[in-house]
């Protein structure tokens with residue numbers, strides 16, 4: 001077998017048969033005679049290709065394969081790779097490299113991609129011999145899948161891909177690390193002595209498929225459950241009576257919100273993910289904070305408390321065996337309601353969207369404020385983990401390619417929708433059904449809000465009038481509708497979701513800038 005055939009043999013053995021990419025001449029020797037049992041999903045920009053791969057990995061539970069075009073293509077994808085890194089998304093990213101027989105002359109398209117991706121991939125390599133590429137792909141699978149999961153990078157030179165290549169051993173690597181039981185017993189003891197417990201349901205809970213176990217644990221503990229600030233995936237059903245809201249993204253507001261609790265258990269998230277700097281105590285004096293995380297770096301940078309490193313699903317299971325049912329009443333929700341106006345406020349629109357979106361939906365949301373939708377299933381809600389825009393549109397398309405049972409919704413601002421707008425074309429081309437909803441206020445509202453927060457004047461580049469969403473949607477082959485009547489939002493969005501066609505719905509909203517916190 002040739003090197004090329006061995007690469008695909010390894011991928012097949014790993015259950016990978018979809019490749020996301022945007023090709024160039026340096027990739028053509030790898031892509032030629034593309035195997036019939038593989039699907040190639042073309043993104044018209046590399047950010048869209050990587051974004052689709054991230055969304056696909058969230059819903060498929062295996063690494064996504066990406067093929068990019070040497071240095072320029074990898075550089076174009078860099079923002080999406082940063083987001084993949086922060087999302088713990090397992091990706092095997094490949095890119096072509098020039099023919100090594102002339103590489104000392106640094107020909108056109110030669111590039112240093114293997115070097116510059118490094119801070120945002122777990123491993124990066126350009127194998128010295130072409131016959132080592134299949135082995136590197138096999139190794140990259142194990143690196144990507146070991147927790148904390150993440151992207152890996154293999155640069156593949158053009159030459160030698162047709163050479164004879166020995167077989168690769170498909171090895172078994174047990175890649176899950178359990179938290180040590182002594183540390184978990186200490187947490188269980190602290191929980192049994194606590195008066196009032198807050199559990200923070202971090203993103204790793206949803207990623208490890210342990211949301212149902214976390215619900216059981218919270219019910220045993222009679223704890224209130226919060227999602228982390230600007231949670232990039234939801235790990236607790238927001239329709240559960242113990243769900244108590246989202247933590248705010250700053251130091252003082254978090255310690256204020258957690259002040260009523262004497263014990264805080266953060267499972268699978270940072271302690272804590274901050275955004276604007278608002279000084280204050282990290283936590284009220286006397287409150288004990290415990291963290292369970294799969295990421296040693298996350299444990300090492302925690303602002304306070306005791307951290308335990310290990311798989312959070314196993315950690316929750318250990319706690320379920322150790323803690324006893326506690327007494328206590330359950331909290332009640334106070335639902336606030338936004339006023340109707342024309343154009344409606346973003347808050348009012350989000351409330352109407354929450355009415356229209358079915359509980360089994362998968363939502364990709366690029367707006368900072370979370371939608372108040374009550375979702376029941378796991379793998380239901382995602383945001384850009386890095387804060388970098390251009391994630392939600394392609395990731396939604398990737399999720400719609402990975403599965404077709406659940407409706408996929410993508411919520412954007414008119415600004416954030418521009419960063420990977422080419423994803424609309426991939427949705428059309430591959431029949432990936434997504435309802436794209438754009439709240440348009442002709443401005444970068446959140447940046448104005450941040451400016452107000454810091455008392456800044458005279459910021460340039462904050463307004464974006466005149467974007468033709470109808471033209472964009474139709475140009476990429478997606479149905480379009482603009483909703484100006486606030487009373488039509490719920491029914492129009494509902495019927496778009498039920499139409500089984502991709503559509504882009506633009507909802508003009510009130511541009512009044514809201515306070516940041």
Ligand SMILES: Cc1ncc(C[n+]2csc(CCOP(=O)(O)OP(=O)(O)O)c2C)c(N)n1
Nearest residue numbers: 387388389413414415416443444445446447
């Ligand atoms: C890749 C990237 N570039 C720039 C930014 C900075 N940024 C954050 S929010 C934002 C504006 C978002 O505007 P829009 O989507 O219209 O939402 P709005 O704030 O108006 O609700 C920008 C430019 C970013 N987060 N990521």
